[in-house]
Amino acid sequence: MGGLEPPTQCARVCGRKRFLAEEIVHNKLRIVIVSLAIATSGGAMAAQAPIPAIVDKGRPPEVIACAACHLPNGAGRLENAALASETVGYFEQQITNFKSGDRNGSGDNAQKTMIQIAKALTPDEVDAAATYFSRVPAVSFGKVVESATAGDRIVEMPDNQAGGTYTAYVSPGTLAKGKELATSETSDKTIACKECHGDDLKGDGDEVPWIAGRSPTYIFRQLTNIKNKTRAGSSVPMQMVVEKLTPDDMIAIAAYVATLKP
Numbered sequence: 011m012g013g014l015e016p017p018t019q020c021a022r023v024c025g026r027k028r029f030l031a032e033e034i035v036h037n038k039l040r041i042v043i044v045s046l047a048i049a050t051s052g053g054a055m056a057a058q059a060p061i062p063a064i065v066d067k068g069r070p071p072e073v074i075a076c077a078a079c080h081l082p083n084g085a086g087r088l089e090n091a092a093l094a095s096e097t098v099g100y101f102e103q104q105i106t107n108f109k110s111g112d113r114n115g116s117g118d119n120a121q122k123t124m125i126q127i128a129k130a131l132t133p134d135e136v137d138a139a140a141t142y143f144s145r146v147p148a149v150s151f152g153k154v155v156e157s158a159t160a161g162d163r164i165v166e167m168p169d170n171q172a173g174g175t176y177t178a179y180v181s182p183g184t185l186a187k188g189k190e191l192a193t194s195e196t197s198d199k200t201i202a203c204k205e206c207h208g209d210d211l212k213g214d215g216d217e218v219p220w221i222a223g224r225s226p227t228y229i230f231r232q233l234t235n236i237k238n239k240t241r242a243g244s245s246v247p248m249q250m251v252v253e254k255l256t257p258d259d260m261i262a263i264a265a266y267v268a269t270l271k272p
């Protein structure tokens with residue numbers, strides 16, 4: 011949470027909570043209350059994190075507020091992307107890719123809007139947005155449920171109107187198949203994701219993003235775009251990962267990776 015700390019009020023509020031907690035004589039109770047205080051102050055800090063104008067309000071008429079689509083906590087929605095905890099380097103590289111045409115993706119309207127926005131952003135605006143989101147903790151997209159009625163696809167639906175979390179349905183056996191493909195070190199079909207994305211798939215430096223717990227629809231879309239080479243440029247290392255994968259394989263991998271903790 012590095013940069014989300016410490017708005018000045020927080021120092022005061024947290025300090026007072028800690029002081030109150032220390033008044034409690036009973037040891038166990040004290041521990042509980044201290045952890046509660048920390049948890050609450052964490053929430054307060056997140057709420058008070060200074061949100062840059064470009065994220066919160068955008069720059070009309072060219073730039074729609076990032077938060078309007080990616081949400082203020084960077085959790086994103088399935089048709090866009092989770093931005094929370096992405097490194098500044100990876101984030102800025104993607105803006106460059108949208109601008110250069112290296113990331114034309116599926117060509118749907120949501121993506122076209124993102125490309126327009128990327129083209130309109132100044133380097134300072136990109137930097138402000140990237141820095142803000144890099145400091146917001148990543149959250150899981152939601153949960154994956156195996157269901158006989160899902161069919162050969164991912165059916166991902168918002169849990170509520172706000173669209174903060176989702177439930178994705180996939181056919182029985184999908185998660186086991188996905189786990190095998192994503193983790194096998196001897197498979198001749200693909201390369202274990204952790205080789206580049208790190209042991210818990212939480213990313214590695216400025217080049218390789220975190221993927222654990224991302225929306226399975228988003229993951230599937232990116233794998234497909236990379237395979238179709240409508241997402242190229244810095245994603246070239248991913249080519250050998252997707253080369254031999256079928257759409258069913260990619261559904262399975264996406265569903266499995268989505269179940270992991272970000």
Ligand code: HEC
Pocket residue numbers: 064065073074075076077078079080089090091092093096101102104105113115120121123124127131136139140219231
């Ligand atoms: C109208 C909705 C919309 C708005 C507003 C929007 N985006 Fe996006 N953004 C998208 C979509 C859709 C994608 C996913 C494109 C794809 O599938 O390749 C995306 C993807 C991204 C990515 C790539 C993330 C990744 O994991 O690779 C970055 C970075 C990004 N947006 C930054 C921004 C910034 C910065 C702003 C505000 C200045 C912004 N976006 C505003 C729709 C939006």
Ligand code: HEC
Pocket residue numbers: 091103191192200201202203204205206207217218219220221228229230232233243244245246247248251263264267
């Ligand atoms: C050889 C290294 C390597 C391996 C192995 C690898 N990746 Fe990647 N992956 C990358 C790099 C590098 C990127 C960043 C691409 C870019 O800059 O556009 C990436 C990006 C991605 C993205 C896009 C994330 C986003 O936010 O848009 C997804 C999804 C992904 N990888 C899934 C996987 C899965 C699933 C596996 C395992 C089956 C895997 N990767 C294995 C190197 C790798």
